[in-house]
Amino acid sequence: MKKLSIKSSSHSYPVYIGENIRFNLSNLVRKSYSSFLIITDENVGGLYLDDVKQSIGISDNIHHVVIPAGEQSKNIQSFYALHTKAMEYGLDRNSLIIALGGGVIGDLAGFVAATFMRGIDYIQVPTTILAHDSSVGGKVAINHELGKNLIGNFYSPRSVIYDVTTLHTLPLKEIRSGYAELIKEALLADQELFQDILQTNLDSLSNSKLIEHLKKGIHIKAKIVEQDERETGSRKYLNLGHTLGHGLEAELGYGAITHGEAVAIGLLFALYVSEKEFSNNLAFENVFHWFHRNQYPLHIQNMDVNALLDRMRLDKKTLMQRIQMILLKKISEPQIMEFDNYKLEQYITGFISYLNDRMTS
Amino acid sequence: MKKLSIKSSSHSYPVYIGENIRFNLSNLVRKSYSSFLIITDENVGGLYLDDVKQSIGISDNIHHVVIPAGEQSKNIQSFYALHTKAMEYGLDRNSLIIALGGGVIGDLAGFVAATFMRGIDYIQVPTTILAHDSSVGGKVAINHELGKNLIGNFYSPRSVIYDVTTLHTLPLKEIRSGYAELIKEALLADQELFQDILQTNLDSLSNSKLIEHLKKGIHIKAKIVEQDERETGSRKYLNLGHTLGHGLEAELGYGAITHGEAVAIGLLFALYVSEKEFSNNLAFENVFHWFHRNQYPLHIQNMDVNALLDRMRLDKKTLMQRIQMILLKKISEPQIMEFDNYKLEQYITGFISYLNDRMTS
Numbered sequence: 108m109k110k111l112s113i114k115s116s117s118h119s120y121p122v123y124i125g126e127n128i129r130f131n132l133s134n135l136v137r138k139s140y141s142s143f144l145i146i147t148d149e150n151v152g153g154l155y156l157d158d159v160k161q162s163i164g165i166s167d168n169i170h171h172v173v174i175p176a177g178e179q180s181k182n183i184q185s186f187y188a189l190h191t192k193a194m195e196y197g198l199d200r201n202s203l204i205i206a207l208g209g210g211v212i213g214d215l216a217g218f219v220a221a222t223f224m225r226g227i228d229y230i231q232v233p234t235t236i237l238a239h240d241s242s243v244g245g246k247v248a249i250n251h252e253l254g255k256n257l258i259g260n261f262y263s264p265r266s267v268i269y270d271v272t273t274l275h276t277l278p279l280k281e282i283r284s285g286y287a288e289l290i291k292e293a294l295l296a297d298q299e300l301f302q303d304i305l306q307t308n309l310d311s312l313s314n315s316k317l318i319e320h321l322k323k324g325i326h327i328k329a330k331i332v333e334q335d336e337r338e339t340g341s342r343k344y345l346n347l348g349h350t351l352g353h354g355l356e357a358e359l360g361y362g363a364i365t366h367g368e369a370v371a372i373g374l375l376f377a378l379y380v381s382e383k384e385f386s387n388n389l390a391f392e393n394v395f396h397w398f399h400r401n402q403y404p405l406h407i408q409n410m411d412v413n414a415l416l417d418r419m420r421l422d423k424k425t426l427m428q429r430i431q432m433i434l435l436k437k438i439s440e441p442q443i444m445e446f447d448n449y450k451l452e453q454y455i456t457g458f459i460s461y462l463n464d465r466m467t468s
Numbered sequence: 469m470k471k472l473s474i475k476s477s478s479h480s481y482p483v484y485i486g487e488n489i490r491f492n493l494s495n496l497v498r499k500s501y502s503s504f505l506i507i508t509d510e511n512v513g514g515l516y517l518d519d520v521k522q523s524i525g526i527s528d529n530i531h532h533v534v535i536p537a538g539e540q541s542k543n544i545q546s547f548y549a550l551h552t553k554a555m556e557y558g559l560d561r562n563s564l565i566i567a568l569g570g571g572v573i574g575d576l577a578g579f580v581a582a583t584f585m586r587g588i589d590y591i592q593v594p595t596t597i598l599a600h601d602s603s604v605g606g607k608v609a610i611n612h613e614l615g616k617n618l619i620g621n622f623y624s625p626r627s628v629i630y631d632v633t634t635l636h637t638l639p640l641k642e643i644r645s646g647y648a649e650l651i652k653e654a655l656l657a658d659q660e661l662f663q664d665i666l667q668t669n670l671d672s673l674s675n676s677k678l679i680e681h682l683k684k685g686i687h688i689k690a691k692i693v694e695q696d697e698r699e700t701g702s703r704k705y706l707n708l709g710h711t712l713g714h715g716l717e718a719e720l721g722y723g724a725i726t727h728g729e730a731v732a733i734g735l736l737f738a739l740y741v742s743e744k745e746f747s748n749n750l751a752f753e754n755v756f757h758w759f760h761r762n763q764y765p766l767h768i769q770n771m772d773v774n775a776l777l778d779r780m781r782l783d784k785k786t787l788m789q790r791i792q793m794i795l796l797k798k799i800s801e802p803q804i805m806e807f808d809n810y811k812l813e814q815y816i817t818g819f820i821s822y823l824n825d826r827m828t829s
Contacts, residue, residue: 222583
């Protein structure tokens with residue numbers, strides 16, 4: 108088992124990464140709690156809920172709620188219903204919420220913990236590769252119908268317990284989704300990791316390689332959020348690929364493509380714009396080939412570019428109605444840049460037609 | 469104009485108290501913001517919205533939302549609708565929310581600010597006496613149908629701008645409501661203020677006397693929240709009178725009596741139980757007489773005591789299903805005490821019948 112430590116403004120917390128550590132929760136959760144509420148989804152619950160319950164102990168005070176899987180659950184209705192459950196189960200300020208699942212569960216259960224009686228403890232037990240990113244750094248949120256993650260808090264977990272054995276059951280689509288965030292982190296800060304991922308074939312990913320990549324990705328993420336927890340500066344760089352990515356997710360309808368698949372297209376767009384703006388040669392071709400070889404969906408059909416721009420304008424980086432994008436001057440050298448509507452529209456139109464040409468040629 | 473300064477864990481903020489200072493907002497709000505959203509209710513909006521808008525300046529970026537007055541607005545639907553408005557008006561992370569109104573507006577608008585894009589700045593512009601309490605200390609929340617203030621955050625404002633001139637338009641019912649919290653603060657920490665309030669007739673309250681009481685009340689509140697912002701210890705004392713008070717409000721239906729009127733009954737109950745538990749002679753009689761003389765509603769009719777206990781158990785101080793009450797060993801010496809159901813039921817039944825006897829005798 109590996110252990111990283113993350114500093115937040117309110118407290119430090121450990122990230123444990125290891126095999127089968129879901130069976131060891133009661134030792135990893137040091138504090139004693141009056142009761143527990145495990146929040147999970149239908150997919151993950153069927154696989155790991157019993158393990159986690161038994162791992163905490165035998166008690167009347169261990170409750171659970173299973174919600175439908177998918178981004179659609181990250182809404183205000185689920186949020187309120189989870190509060191109702193927490194009250195009905197008699198949770199109090201000394202209770203612990205356990206987020207067992209992917210990013211949707213982590214964001215939603217974390218936001219419930221952040222707001223239940225003005226904040227109680229929670230831990231993240233991520234079960235996807237994608238959630239290596241969202242489980243660290245304390246960003247919790249639900250979606251608004253107008254945009255993703257627009258209602259939320261900065262609220263750090265008490266620990267992150269990452270049992271990589273649970274990743275074995277992931278479908279390839281979810282592995283792809285997670286690796287988009289890993290590539291993003293590599294592009295921001297680690298040329299070596301970037302090259303190593305480009306050498307990796309997701310079809311035949313080994314467990315040791317996955318753990319190595321996850322550990323490096325979490326390390327990059329941790330360094331950035333420690334410097335700028337509340338995203339007033341450098342944490343914005345973690346939005347590389349997300350300005351278009353979030354817009355695509357909202358415009359296509361949550362769940363139509365995975366978050367990571369949307370981020371993959373967003374990363375290509377960021378590289379495309381970076382190469383035009385800075386006349387550099389980043390790695391668009393290499394990344395495009397790697398995404399293509401690993402079967403990321405890269406076609407964008409029948410897109411209303413103006414509607415997409417409206418979605419992008421609701422991005423949390425937007426200031427005075429002007430969209431901000433993270434670009435790369437070179438690998439490990441991100442930069443934020445502001446665009447007016449016209450220029451961004453030109454870039455998006457050009458990018459979509461370039462992408463579609465490449466995919467059909 | 470008087471100025472107090474409050475330290476919170478994230479920043480310090482000023483509380484300005486003075487006459488007609490609502491006309492001076494642009495000078496008191498130091499930072500420059502990309503846009504403004506004033507949240508107010510129908511009553512206050514009709515009186516002061518124009519003053520506040522003009523005081524900020526002439527700009528396309530000053531928006532407002534007027535919601536129905538009353539505790540019923542402090543719910544999840546209003547919360548979501550305000551987020552929608554904030555997005556439609558194009559608010560960004562450099563925008564400011566202005567809570568113009570009483571405690572309901574302050575709590576609701578503050579919670580919207582705390583969660584909009586994971587937190588933007590807000591200021592409190594309280595227009596009731598009661599809100600001298602809620603506007604200081606950073607507690608923001610909405611109600612859940614099962615209990616009051618159960619969904620919220622600790623999130624401090626950037627400043628509190630308290631124009632006491634706006635208090636002139638308050639009906640007597642609202643003055644009563646505010647003075648219940650002032651008496652509570654006096655009981656917790658200031659024997660002299662307590663005696664002075666008991667000498668005050670609310671019918672003929674002078675402006676100078678009111679300012680003096682508000683300043684002292686805010687000072688007491690500020691000292692307590694600075695010591696224990698997140699209510700792990702001494703801040704709980706500010707709940708004096710609220711365990712029963714919140715229960716009554718929920719059980720009678722929000723809006724049936726004002727918050728302060730419910731707290732007044734709760735304070736009498738806390739004094740009643742304190743005198744029995746500690747065999748002391750606090751001031752039950754004096755406080756009862758003062759409430760009675762100032763026409764606080766002290767009758768409790770047809771109350772289902774078990775339903776009331778269920779409501780009280782949802783109090784945020786409850787631990788392991790056991791209700792915690794704040795009692796007074798003597799004035800300025802609060803103490804937290806845990807009760808089992810049976811004992812509390814006896815006390816409540818005894819108290820209600822005692823109160824009703826006194827009121828009909």
